[in-house]
């Protein structure tokens with residue numbers, strides 16, 4: 001049996017089920033957005049997806065720790081939001097009964113739901129097994145009906161071993177034209193699950209497939225020259241400097257406009273060859289990237305044949321707790337482009353000092 005086969009299966013089904021919940025929440029407009037203390041939005045979808053995924057992990061791997069983005073403290077007193085999360089959970093089931101059973105079935109009651117959400121408080125670290133979970137990455141994209149991703153990765157002794165991304169608004173077709181705009185994907189079936197196991201390649205498949213048993217291998221493309229490459233970057237200028245990125249593109253002779261997209265959908269997109277380079281250039285020197293914002297995507301791109309480093313050319317270090325405190329930014333590109341892209345990144349950033 002391939003390594004981590006059960007982990008991959010459980011993670012894929014858990015992400016599929018959680019993605020279904022987020023789509024329901026979006027379509028039923030039960031958004032219940034509140035702002036966290038850092039002013040970032042959190043929705044019924046974030047809490048519901050975190051509860052469902054953690055319940056599935058705890059059923060199958062009771063000894064594993066979980067580093068999840070959300071905590072349940074603001075749900076303790078807010079009965080309105082809490083009951084909306086509970087209703088979303090109760091009405092979300094996979095259509096395959098056997099798959100539901102593999103995940104351990106639904107959560108029993110509101111108390112169990114709160115306990116599941118709170119179980120994402122692990123501090124991570126360099127030893128043993130833990131899961132890094134972002135129940136909705138790109139919440140702003142989710143709220144505007146754009147790209148977002150449900151992200152889950154297993155880290156063992158500091159190495160990412162399994163990564164899964166559910167991207168409900170990306171086209172299923174790996175060859176579809178590269179755009180973040182959902183209306184451009186008109187005529188394309190949407191909803192894709194990306195997955196990778198370290199040393200065993202990366203895949204994509206339709207999220208709508210009942211049993212998730214049709215993965216297809218994906219590969220990064222190598223454009224004939226840098227000038228032909230397509231960049232992608234965050235929509236939010238606070239998350240990655242659009243100005244620095246434009247200066248780097250200019251230096252590399254890239255003339256195509258960058259594709260802006262929320263969430264780890266960017267990692268999935270370049271891994272399938274829809275886009276060639278992903279840059280995340282620090283805007284604030286004090287911001288520490290969170291492990292759940294990168295773990296799944298980093299493995300998927302690496303297994304699709306890409307190279308990913310930080311802006312100094314260092315590998316991302318997932319042993320440092322809940323954040324990537326030893327790294328700044330992301331430079332992800334096809335093997336034949338990475339060295340040139342990194343050099344241009346460093347020249348542009350050094351010139352600013």
Ligand SMILES: Nc1ncnc2c1ncn2[C@@H]1O[C@H](COP(=O)(O)O)[C@@H](O)[C@H]1OP(=O)(O)O
Pocket residue numbers: 040137138233234235236238239240261262263264283284287290293
């Ligand atoms: N100053 C910042 N620099 C980089 N990333 C940030 C910053 N502030 C928030 N983020 C994170 O960027 C992620 C979305 O990235 P993208 O722009 O690629 O869609 C969010 O998970 C968000 O984390 P958080 O959820 O803690 O707000």
Ligand SMILES: [Mg+2]
Pocket residue numbers: 134136137138292293
């Ligand atoms: Mg996130």
